Amino acid sequence: MQxxxxxxxxxxxxxxxxxxxxxxxxxxAPGELVSLLGPSxxxxxxxxxxxxxxxxxxxxxxxxxxxDVTTLPAEERRVGVVFQSYALFPNLSVAxxxxxxxxxxxxxxxxxxxxxxxxLELVGLLGFENRPVQSLSGxxxxxxxxxxxxxxxxxxxxxxxxxxxxxxxxxxxLRTELRRLQLELGITTLLVTHDQEEAMSMSDRVVxxxxxxIEQVGTPRELYTRPTTPFVATFVGSMNLFTPEKTPGGxxxxxxxxxxxxxxxxxxxxxxxRVELNAHGPFSGTxxxxxxxxxxxxxxVRVGPDLWTVLAPNQVLLQRGDxxxxxxxxxxxxxx
Amino acid sequence: MTxxxxxxxxxxxxxxxxxxxxxSLAYSVATSWTxxxxxxxxxxxxANLLENQRFWLSLGRTALLSFSVVALSIxxxxxxxxxxxMYYPNxxxxxxxxxxxxxxxxxxxxAVGLISLYSGPPLxxxxxxxxxxxxxxxxxLPYAYRAVDNAFAAADIKTLAEAARSLGADDAKTLxxxxxxxxxxxxxxxxxxxxxxxxxxxxxxxLLIGTLWETLPVYxxxxxxxxxxxxxxxxxxxxxxxxxxxxxALSLRKDAKVSVI
Numbered sequence: 362m363q364x365x366x367x368x369x370x371x372x373x374x375x376x377x378x379x380x381x382x383x384x385x386x387x388x389x390a391p392g393e394l395v396s397l398l399g400p401s402x403x404x405x406x407x408x409x410x411x412x413x414x415x416x417x418x419x420x421x422x423x424x425x426x427x428x429d430v431t432t433l434p435a436e437e438r439r440v441g442v443v444f445q446s447y448a449l450f451p452n453l454s455v456a457x458x459x460x461x462x463x464x465x466x467x468x469x470x471x472x473x474x475x476x477x478x479x480x481l482e483l484v485g486l487l488g489f490e491n492r493p494v495q496s497l498s499g500x501x502x503x504x505x506x507x508x509x510x511x512x513x514x515x516x517x518x519x520x521x522x523x524x525x526x527x528x529x530x531x532x533x534x535l536r537t538e539l540r541r542l543q544l545e546l547g548i549t550t551l552l553v554t555h556d557q558e559e560a561m562s563m564s565d566r567v568v569x570x571x572x573x574x575i576e577q578v579g580t581p582r583e584l585y586t587r588p589t590t591p592f593v594a595t596f597v598g599s600m601n602l603f604t605p606e607k608t609p610g611g612x613x614x615x616x617x618x619x620x621x622x623x624x625x626x627x628x629x630x631x632x633x634x635r636v637e638l639n640a641h642g643p644f645s646g647t648x649x650x651x652x653x654x655x656x657x658x659x660x661x662v663r664v665g666p667d668l669w670t671v672l673a674p675n676q677v678l679l680q681r682g683d684x685x686x687x688x689x690x691x692x693x694x695x696x697x
Numbered sequence: 698m699t700x701x702x703x704x705x706x707x708x709x710x711x712x713x714x715x716x717x718x719x720x721s722l723a724y725s726v727a728t729s730w731t732x733x734x735x736x737x738x739x740x741x742x743x744a745n746l747l748e749n750q751r752f753w754l755s756l757g758r759t760a761l762l763s764f765s766v767v768a769l770s771i772x773x774x775x776x777x778x779x780x781x782x783m784y785y786p787n788x789x790x791x792x793x794x795x796x797x798x799x800x801x802x803x804x805x806x807x808a809v810g811l812i813s814l815y816s817g818p819p820l821x822x823x824x825x826x827x828x829x830x831x832x833x834x835x836x837x838l839p840y841a842y843r844a845v846d847n848a849f850a851a852a853d854i855k856t857l858a859e860a861a862r863s864l865g866a867d868d869a870k871t872l873x874x875x876x877x878x879x880x881x882x883x884x885x886x887x888x889x890x891x892x893x894x895x896x897x898x899x900x901x902x903x904l905l906i907g908t909l910w911e912t913l914p915v916y917x918x919x920x921x922x923x924x925x926x927x928x929x930x931x932x933x934x935x936x937x938x939x940x941x942x943x944x945x946a947l948s949l950r951k952d953a954k955v956s957v958i
Binding site: 413414415434435436437438439440442444446448449450451452461462465466506509510513519 | 852853856859860861863864870874875878879881
């Protein structure tokens with residue numbers, strides 16, 4: 362399989378005067394898995410559809426390797442696409458679906474049969490060849506859809522919310538399997554999702570999109586530890602976010618004086634798991650709500666005008682109304 | 698509402714619907730019928746009808762007309778709906794509105810307009826079966842449109858077509874290998890509806906071509922003037938045919954529900 366990367370240059374797309382995608386530029390290295398992450402309507406699906414050739418961009422270019430495919434029709438791009446709704450052909454069996462692209466490419470019946478067998482083995486559905494697709498579970502259907510997309514050896518794989526229609530348990534299993542397959546085949550892959558956990562756990566890099574634009578690109582760790590905008594800070598993981606007031610001695614947050622390591626330009630935040638319950642902490646507040654999560658507990662603490670989210674160990678017994686003091690290590694502050 | 702009243706309502710509706718058919722059946726085998734019940738029974742009218750060449754010819758013409766209408770409806774509807782659903786979803790509303798127009802126009806207006814339009818060059822088609830087939834196709838279109846459009850809507854045609862295209866299939870292959878087999882049950886059931894509409898068409902046929910190319914309904918009306926019993930036999934035959942087709946169409950719908958998705 363030839364490995365090519367994807368390059369997007371300044372993509373624009375409008376629908377009836379409404380901007381869907383505005384100036385998206387991105388480079389996906391050969392063999393890399395990159396996620397487009399964002400809320401619904403952020404332009405991530407439209408971007409994927411322009412790469413697949415289902416939508417024509419109003420401006421900008423799409424490259425597969427060095428080839429400009431911007432005006433190439435979808436059927437000539439050699440992309441594999443997996444849809445949220447599976448989109449299996451209801452009139453064909455499992456084998457008929459997987460072999461569809463090969464039949465279109467005029468492979469011989471014998472070669473098709475061999476390739477379909479390989480693909481069934483790859484996705485763990487050996488013995489399902491002659492089953493009608495209606496008889497399969499959601500997870501099995503999506504495996505067939507993946508096998509169908511991969512069978513003709515596409516240059517890039519495009520996954521449009523592939524796991525969103527599945528049960529939580531099946532979703533987690535298929536997530537791992539998808540990533541394992543992708544690494545094994547080394548196929549350049551773009552994953553569109555609104556689920557930050559999915560994006561973080563599967564991707565080499567994540568592209569956070571909002572209102573048609575790219576907010577930030579980075580590895581999952583970079584996005585979590587060094588978000589550059591308030592949107593990314595709150596969309597990827599959860600974050601206590603404040604607008605600090607300048608005081609003679611330092612900064613005031615939630616009505617309390619704190620020292621910050623660097624002068625903030627905008628807002629400052631702290632992840633719930635970095636906030637410590639500490640009898641000598643500078644922030645004094647009252648417990649409003651305790652949510653037991655099993656491994657830990659999530660505590661909402663009212664501090665002055667703000668409501669803080671704190672992840673605390675289970676051993677600490679807390680009740681609504683308890684007075685607590687909070688401490689934030691200096692290196693836990695995130696400036697956005 | 699009491700149980701009695703509910704049952705009485707059902708019975709009344711049943712009588713309203715079935716009594717005329719039962720009466721037609723009785724009349725078609727009656728010797729003479731002046732009192733509450735016929736005086737005697739005979740198969741003479743049926744024998745006369747089935748021996749009559751005019752009956753068989755008109756039945757043949759009606760069959761030709763109906764099958765042509767079905768073929769034309771499907772030929773126009775399926776590719777059009779495919780293109781509209783894929784590329785011009787905004788036009789769907791306009792299309793639906795347009796297909797309702799034949800219901801709005803009285804047959805007389807349609808007939809008079811068609812005759813005057815096609816009486817001279819460049820298309821001298823007035824009083825030919827071609828004009829009749831074309832016109833009946835138009836007025837049967839709303840029936841077929843509904844069924845075919847529902848089939849398209851139920852199957853998420855757009856995503857299926859995109860999947861096919863991403864696998865290398867051009868529009869023609871997508872239509873032939875994916876879309877058509879998927880919507881086939883709906884297309885067939887739409888075809889049956891168009892067939893029934895065309896099979897029983899009288900008003901427009903009478904005005905456009907009349908006895909020059911006599912169809913079964915036109916013949917039936919002619920026959921009713923001289924032989925009421927024979928006409929009743931045609932009524933019974935038509936009903937049986939319509940029921941048969943109707944049940945077949947319903948069974949297709951049921952299959953469609955299972956196979957779509």
